[in-house]
Amino acid sequence: MASNPTARKGRPAVWAFVITSTAGFMAALDNLVVTTALPSIRAHLGGGITDLEWTVNAYTLTFAVLLMLGAALGDRFGRRRLFIIGLGLFTVSSLAASLAPSIDVLVAARAAQGVGAALLMPVSLTLLTSAVPAARRGVAFGAWGAVNGMAVAMGPLIGGAVVQHLSWQWIFALNVPIGLLLLPLARLRLTESFGPNSRLDVTGTALASAGLFGIVYGLIRGNSDGWTSVPVLSGLVGGAVLLVGFIVWESRAAHPLLPLRLFRNRTFAAVNAASMLMSLGMFGAIFLLSQYLQNVQGYSPMGAGVRMLPWTGMPMIVAPLAGLLVDRIGGRTVIAVGLALQAIGLGWFAAIAAAHISYASQVPGLVISGTGMALFFAPVAAMLMGSVKPEEQGVASGTNNALREVGGALGVAVLTSVFTARGSYASGQSFVDGLIPALWVGAAVVAMAVVAILIAPRRSRTVQGQPVAAGGAVTDASADGPVGAVTDGSAEGPVGPSAGPSTQTPEPVA
Template identity: 35%
Template sequence: MTQQALDPESGADPRPSAVDQRRWIALALLCLAQFMLVLDVTVVNVALPDMAVDLRLGRETLTWVVTAYTLCFGGLMLLGGRLADTLGARRTLLAGLAVFTLASLATGLADNAETLIGGRIAQGMGAALLSPSALAIVTTSFNGAERNKALGIWAAIGGTGSAVGVLIGGALTAGPGWEWVFYINVPVGIAALALLPAVIPARPPRQARLDLPGALLATAATALLIYGLVKAGDSGWGGATTLLPLAAAAVLYGVFAMVERASRAPLMDLRMFTRRPVLAGAFLMLVGTALLIAFFFLGSVYLQHARGFSALKTGLMFLPTAVATGLGAHVASRLTGRIGSRPIAVTGLAVAAVGAALLTRLSATGSPYTTLLPGFVITAVGIGAVFVTATTTALVLVDDQDAGLASAVINTFHEAGGSIGVAVVSTVAATSIEDGAIDGFTDAFILCAITAAVAAVVATVLVPRGKHRWTGPHIH
């Protein structure tokens, strides 16, 4: 083999090679696949009213259209990471992409609630296999400054995908129809399946045990938690259909903790939560995602159901929110190294609380451009900053050997936050979602404002003090 000259400073080969080109092509394809996964968290929100009419869906079913995906995505993500270690990241990635693509086709073809929810569950399972495998490939394919650059691109996709999803969902629903929020994944998935094997080398898998009981317990417990929260909107917080699932969820979480402590290869090392940075990062990610996805859900239903906005007009309404989220993340990523995560996290949550408080002024006649939009933009700036501090707190302040597990924990709480946020606000705003009244929406936004304010107070104690330099990705 001919030895190539190395750059004297970086030690890297200054001349591009076929391997280098394949790595960057692979990164582009992996980011495209990840963009689909993040997009599908929020792309359905604008399509919900049209789905409800065509398939005769009630509030409870509409809630599950959103939460079934994030529930399986987050609940099975750690298992997906273990499978990548056992079977190989490339093999697990392609399997997850195939499942996600087929599930997207089935969901678009759904003609009843059962098929629709089943398709969303299958989409979440595919995403749980795809996402950790893709990130593992990105991480192992690049080193040094190139790794930071690659992860920066990856983070930008994740940071903007949720907000852009609402806009794309509006355009597709207003155009070819709500089915296309799922159909659009099919050609993208097929193209990625055809191209990825040529640019991702097969690597020998590492020996790892699979904690299948842990994965099943965690997912079942979270499903019962979401079910109980959703049922509270119909039967009240004291009803048996609310209390029994919530009690069962608490029991299963306890069993999960015991199983993880006894396992030689646990799905989640619970000792990680004894480390303050990881606990703080998980808390920030849970609250931030719960608020953001809840806002998209409430805003989409309010604009279309209570104010008569079209799907496209609703999607365009969220465009400033997408920009504001990116702006908040960009500013936070620049300031974290100078002043530390705590003041940014506290400020971000306080700003989100102010934005949510403004949303309590919603009315049946006032212009959404002067009531809804300012509150959404202000909240989005704050939540964008919270997302950055969640990641930096959890990953920068822990040892290198724990960074992988800490990242998996943060990603899991991201998806769990989306599920819980939608379930809670759907319950609080149940009457408004059913009949278009305003009171339920304002009550839900009051709850969001209180949650953000309380979280800001908690962050002043929980988030570690001190400055640190975030050398990972900046979101632009």
């Protein structure tokens, strides 16, 4: 019997999706899986809220500042090779975190995890792109984005379950067997590919890393050391100066880490601004709410995770419906609605928060926030990748992930600074006194993300007489789906990411 060519083509795509999505799930999960374990970590290793912040921010910060370098390294040395190196480092550092004897060692291991995640994440989507047929890339990107979004959302639940039934060390140790399984599969089942840019922007990486570290350090230490103290002012002012230097350098560099010209594309700029603001508001809120459920409401880690299910579980229900809505009303509108719902959900929590409230009164806020998160994560990856040319998809993915992680790190730092200015761990009421203003700040920031995504154009256009698919991809009647992408990305509607490297690259739209 003759073999089925379609089946042969499909197998590499399935393997690529399974491998990259599983690795991406682990990396995204470790953003917030630690949040429900924080009280247990504090009880076992000691430390105050500043130390607990670093167990989150050591990961998100190194993840953020090295993501774009990871994309460049993948272009130069091979994306599969870098994926394997990143996955190996992530696995080893997860083992180190599980064995950490002190809070300082745990923070160091978390930073190493972030480096590994920064190497594997930006090349994951590019490896998936090269393996999936053009006609199926929209579905694949949507599913990939939904899996990663689900990992972020499910972090508190999974962390709580593991801490309750095993111990906090196992939230890191469970990564080890999964990583060891994925490593040989990645070597055997993924196809090597390289990008057009072989230069590394070491100066840009150093400026961005030092600048972001200075600002996050200043925000974390501000309330404890004093906002006018030399270390805090040095971090904030020095970090801001270094980030300005980064922007100036990137605008002049021949091979920039972050091509600023991409932000002339309204869709690209809007998606990235909304992603960063959403992460800033939501990550900081989840960091505090997971502790509120345990420290104030008295729930166990597992109990806290279960009670967050109306929030964390909604993406599994709503994400498929979000795909249908994208086809009908467009990605821009779906994302805007999702962000608005997240802002409303946080506002609900801020309005009802008290030392003693019923769980039933919290459920509406959880459901609203979870629905909004699902509507955001499902279409955002496809809308992003469809807004740039095929050869720019690696750096586009790295940029979006980096800004989202920057938002997460800043969110934990900013909202915790608001919290510590008014509240503390001293009592349930003291915790609530700090939680309420922090949640209002988070809601306001996510509301700003709604404005940001509405910057994206609403209608499709044509390029050289060819229809522009939603998300900015140029379609060709003779092709099996999108074959290129315009740099304007001026499209909404059903998002159809561009194909991999194509022989038909349209000229940019002015």
